[in-house]
Amino acid sequence: MAIGRKSEVVTDGTHKISLDEKREPLRGSPEETGVHGYDVEKAGQTDRRMSRLGGPTTIGLAESDSDSVASVGKQMEQEASNAIKYRTCSWQKTAALLFSEYICLAIMSFPYSYSLLGLVPGLIVTVAVAGLVLYTSLIVWEFCLRHPEIRDVCDLGQMLYYGWRWVWYATAVMFLLNNTFIQGLHVLTGAKYLNTMTDGAVCTVGFSAVMAVISWICSLPRTFDTLSKLATLSAFFTFVSVMLAAVFAGIQEHPKGYNTGGTSGKLVGEPLVYAGTPSSTTFVAGMNAFLNISYTFIGQITLPSFIAEMKEPKDFGKALWTVTIAEVIVFSLVGAVVYNYTGSQYNTSPAFGSLGNELHLKVSFSFMIPTLIFLGVLYASVSARFIFFRIFEGTRHKGNHTLVGWASWAGILAITWIVAFIIAEVIPFFSDLLSLMSSLFDSFFGFIFWGTAYMRMRKADYGPGWVTKRGIRGLIGFSFNVFIILIGLYMLTAGTYATVQSIIDNYHAGVVGGVFTCKSSALVAESTIKHTGLYDLHIKHGGKMVPFGGFSMPVQYADLGVGESHDWTREKASLFDVGHMVQHRLSGPAASLLLEKMTPSSVTALPNYQSTLSCLLHPGTGGIVDDTVITRLGPDTFYLVTNAACREKDLAYIEEQIAASDHPSHIDWQVLDDWGLIALQGPLSGEILQNALQALKATDLEGSEVALQKVYFGQCKHYIVNDPSSSVDAAPIMVSRGGYTGEDGFEISIPPSWTPTFTQFLLDNAGPDKLRLAGLGARDSLRLEAGMCLYGHDLHDDTTPVEAGLSWVVHKDRRTGGGFHGDGVILRQLRPVKEGGTGPSRRRVGLVVEGAPAREGAKIMATDGEEEIGHVTSGCPSPTLGKNIAMGYVKNGMHKAGTEVSVLVRGKKRKGVVTKMPFVASKYWKQAAGTSPG
Numbered sequence: 001m002a003i004g005r006k007s008e009v010v011t012d013g014t015h016k017i018s019l020d021e022k023r024e025p026l027r028g029s030p031e032e033t034g035v036h037g038y039d040v041e042k043a044g045q046t047d048r049r050m051s052r053l054g055g056p057t058t059i060g061l062a063e064s065d066s067d068s069v070a071s072v073g074k075q076m077e078q079e080a081s082n083a084i085k086y087r088t089c090s091w092q093k094t095a096a097l098l099f100s101e102y103i104c105l106a107i108m109s110f111p112y113s114y115s116l117l118g119l120v121p122g123l124i125v126t127v128a129v130a131g132l133v134l135y136t137s138l139i140v141w142e143f144c145l146r147h148p149e150i151r152d153v154c155d156l157g158q159m160l161y162y163g164w165r166w167v168w169y170a171t172a173v174m175f176l177l178n179n180t181f182i183q184g185l186h187v188l189t190g191a192k193y194l195n196t197m198t199d200g201a202v203c204t205v206g207f208s209a210v211m212a213v214i215s216w217i218c219s220l221p222r223t224f225d226t227l228s229k230l231a232t233l234s235a236f237f238t239f240v241s242v243m244l245a246a247v248f249a250g251i252q253e254h255p256k257g258y259n260t261g262g263t264s265g266k267l268v269g270e271p272l273v274y275a276g277t278p279s280s281t282t283f284v285a286g287m288n289a290f291l292n293i294s295y296t297f298i299g300q301i302t303l304p305s306f307i308a309e310m311k312e313p314k315d316f317g318k319a320l321w322t323v324t325i326a327e328v329i330v331f332s333l334v335g336a337v338v339y340n341y342t343g344s345q346y347n348t349s350p351a352f353g354s355l356g357n358e359l360h361l362k363v364s365f366s367f368m369i370p371t372l373i374f375l376g377v378l379y380a381s382v383s384a385r386f387i388f389f390r391i392f393e394g395t396r397h398k399g400n401h402t403l404v405g406w407a408s409w410a411g412i413l414a415i416t417w418i419v420a421f422i423i424a425e426v427i428p429f430f431s432d433l434l435s436l437m438s439s440l441f442d443s444f445f446g447f448i449f450w451g452t453a454y455m456r457m458r459k460a461d462y463g464p465g466w467v468t469k470r471g472i473r474g475l476i477g478f479s480f481n482v483f484i485i486l487i488g489l490y491m492l493t494a495g496t497y498a499t500v501q502s503i504i505d506n507y508h509a510g511v512v513g514g515v516f517t518c519k520s521s522a523l524v525a526e527s528t529i530k531h532t533g534l535y536d537l538h539i540k541h542g543g544k545m546v547p548f549g550g551f552s553m554p555v556q557y558a559d560l561g562v563g564e565s566h567d568w569t570r571e572k573a574s575l576f577d578v579g580h581m582v583q584h585r586l587s588g589p590a591a592s593l594l595l596e597k598m599t600p601s602s603v604t605a606l607p608n609y610q611s612t613l614s615c616l617l618h619p620g621t622g623g624i625v626d627d628t629v630i631t632r633l634g635p636d637t638f639y640l641v642t643n644a645a646c647r648e649k650d651l652a653y654i655e656e657q658i659a660a661s662d663h664p665s666h667i668d669w670q671v672l673d674d675w676g677l678i679a680l681q682g683p684l685s686g687e688i689l690q691n692a693l694q695a696l697k698a699t700d701l702e703g704s705e706v707a708l709q710k711v712y713f714g715q716c717k718h719y720i721v722n723d724p725s726s727s728v729d730a731a732p733i734m735v736s737r738g739g740y741t742g743e744d745g746f747e748i749s750i751p752p753s754w755t756p757t758f759t760q761f762l763l764d765n766a767g768p769d770k771l772r773l774a775g776l777g778a779r780d781s782l783r784l785e786a787g788m789c790l791y792g793h794d795l796h797d798d799t800t801p802v803e804a805g806l807s808w809v810v811h812k813d814r815r816t817g818g819g820f821h822g823d824g825v826i827l828r829q830l831r832p833v834k835e836g837g838t839g840p841s842r843r844r845v846g847l848v849v850e851g852a853p854a855r856e857g858a859k860i861m862a863t864d865g866e867e868e869i870g871h872v873t874s875g876c877p878s879p880t881l882g883k884n885i886a887m888g889y890v891k892n893g894m895h896k897a898g899t900e901v902s903v904l905v906r907g908k909k910r911k912g913v914v915t916k917m918p919f920v921a922s923k924y925w926k927q928a929a930g931t932s933p934g
Contacts, residue, residue: 082399110335186376271343439495447488549644573682622822676755742786787917
């Protein structure tokens with residue numbers, strides 16, 4: 001919009017119009033101008049004359065639009081002879097479009113939001129947000145009635161902000177990004193549905209592609225009038241779906257996972273329903289719950305597009321009120337009923353996953369498929385018509401069946417769906433990024449725009465001083481719309497912070513998914529994720545749970561952020577749940593022979609109650625099956641711990657190795673699935689554990705008192721614990737001194753009946769000034785600073801111990817005789833080339849990287865930038881050092897400390913320096929250092 005500020009004329013791009021001429025048409029009757037009065041404050045029609053803000057937008061409207069205030073009637077006359085007519089929607093059809101936009105899959109995340117906010121606050125937020133969105137939607141309607149030439153929110157944005165061209169472009173970018181990301185979400189959700197129904201019969205990428213193609217076909221209708229028929233079907237089936245889910249949640253005997261404790265480690269207890277906000281809800285979690293509810297209601301971005309195709313825009317209010325009332329009833333009812341029957345422990349998002357009967361889950365979820373397709377279709381259509389109208393405005397291709405018109409329409413839609421498919425597959429933390437996009441954009445399209453629109457319209461109506469001219473009504477209206485703008489700014493700032501923090505936490509924990517993955521995203525598979533015996537404790541303390549290694553594990557807790565938890569561990573002590581790890585017991589006369597075949601360690605030389613880090617090896621190649629800790633408990637008894645992510649592979653491997661051994665009947669193998677495992681780490685850990693064991697009157701197996709100062713790094717001890725205040729019988733726990741953080745600490749293996757009791761006692765006895773719970777986020781940054789490997793990232797099946805910098809796990813007694821899997825490869829790698837060996841072709845190194853942190857997969861280049869010499873396997877900012885650290889592999893010869901390299905981070909070369917590990921000096925309690933850490 002170009003408005004002449006210093007002259008007596010304005011221009012609409014084609015004609016010069018005097019200011020008086022420009023305003024004159026609006027002084028006629030509503031029938032003449034198409035501007036039917038609606039006062040949002042009176043919530044109804046009014047005869048009050050309503051003024052326009054100005055002329056048309058030069059970008060948004062074509063030059064052929066000579067009448068800047070073309071009435072609805074004139075617009076309909078102009079397209080009367082066209083084969084494709086756009087202003088054909090009745091208010092009933094528009095209501096169907098609104099129903100399909102709002103009555104969607106997001107409803108099924110309301111129970112989860114209520115579990116975080118509490119039932120009463122959740123219902124209050126639902127009604128409050130619905131009221132605010134209704135009010136702002138009425139403002140949108142009033143603005144469009146005043147300016148019937150507006151076709152979408154981009155036209156509106158430029159007109160609203162004084163005709164500034166950059167506003168139109170900025171709004172267009174936000175508009176298209178918002179719509180395309182919503183399309184991507186529905187590609188992702190559609191693939192989840194297909195995986196759920198078929199039990200992952202096809203690669204997830206394939207299902208995503210199928211969903212994108214189906215959605216593209218359904219997007220082809222050119223008018224909202226045609227789409228409204230699909231919208232009605234979509235809204236109906238969604239209503240049936242959520243009602244079925246609510247009914248099934250109520251009639252099922254128990255939610256999924258109920259009281260399944262024991263070996264599977266799932267929680268127990270009746271569903272916990274909180275009337276108020278649970279104390280465990282963090283700001284980030286609560287903010288995300290609020291945003292989730294807000295995003296479901298906020299849809300004003302599409303309203304100008306819908307109104308632009310109505311025969312009678314003055315009837316839009318009927319559609320709006322109808323849909324809003326239905327929203328509040330359906331959203332509140334479904335959210336409250338499902339939350340009441342699933343509680344905070346068993347709740348999933350979407351709530352279908354909490355249904356204990358798989359048939360109920362699939363039946364209710366199946367009714368959602370029209371919405372999974374249509375809502376993405378709706379946003380694709382809105383985006384496509386935005387582009388299509390700009391290209392073909394004023395040509396016969398816009399309103400008639402031409403090859404160019406239809407080919408262009410189909411092509412534009414195809415591009416949007418291809419981009420949506422790529423977004424759905426490439427972004428591993430899609431839900432967080434969608435929340436980020438929403439907090440950035442819905443803050444404007446849901447609140448800020450419309451608070452501003454109200455003020456501009458009232459100023460246009462009443463002139464300068466409009467606030468005071470209208471008395472108390474003006475003051476209330478002004479104050480309320482300032483409040484609306486502040487809500488938008490709060491979403492923009494606090495909402496963006498919450499979603500960015502969530503992304504950072506997931507990066508720290510290493511739980512983001514892969515790109516273009518074939519791994520099943522089935523809802524059934526997600527809902528059967530395992531829980532450790534401490535899951536209830538995590539929920540109680542505000543743990544943010546994420547899938548990791550097949551388990552639901554805490555990434556952080558309510559009291560400390562990831563960085564704070566990291567620092568707390570270095571300065572005091574933290575308690576980690578590592579019960580997802582697999583604990584094994586191998587015993588029998590042939591157990592040591594088996595271990596010396598599978599690993600390069602000399603377990604026969606290992607003293608009783610002594611541990612060693614080792615590797616399970618592949619025959620022939622010497623590649624690492626998994627890294628493990630082996631502890632000797634007796635002459636023929638050994639205890640092993642392996643990684644949860646490798647569970648199925650490791651179990652199959654060990655079973656195969658036992659079967660292939662010379663004396664399989666002489667080996668007894670137990671997997672201690674139901675045992676707990678916790679890691680107490682930090683400089684205060686010795687004091688904390690000593691005090692706790694003394695308080696429990698613990699003794700070792702010989703009846704002696706606890707003396708942890710005599711248990712050194714790599715050693716273990718059994719203690720009998722007995723809590724007089726508990727009905728749980730006395731039981732032995734195994735305390736091993738060591739850990740994954742580089743700090744002094746212990747890993748404690750606990751019988752199932754004692755796991756929650758002992759863990760809670762540790763926390764209570766130490767108190768929050770000394771001991772806090774810590775999650776995967778802090779554990780990952782701590783282990784990286786300590787130079788520790790994470791299998792699946794820094795170690796793989798094709799990595800040998802020598803390449804991984806773990807040559808020391810090959811015991812000196814084994815370097816001559818061999819006798820372990822892959823000994824031919826490993827022993828040659830251990831010998832330098834000059835001595836007849838091969839040496840390793842690559843080596844694991846530590847790196848300090850300038851600028852942005854290098855993440856897994858980043859390429860490592862020679863300083864000339866031409867030769868790729870390796871890649872990063874782990875990386876993060878070091879809270880302790882204040883530098884970006886990383887771990888990776890480089891070709892042999894480039895591994896010496898001080899070697900400068902280039903690391904490609906987000907397409908830019910960053911200086912990196914090869915650095916000795918650990919990055920932070922270890923503080924293990926070693927016997928060689930006497931009685932102090934060293």
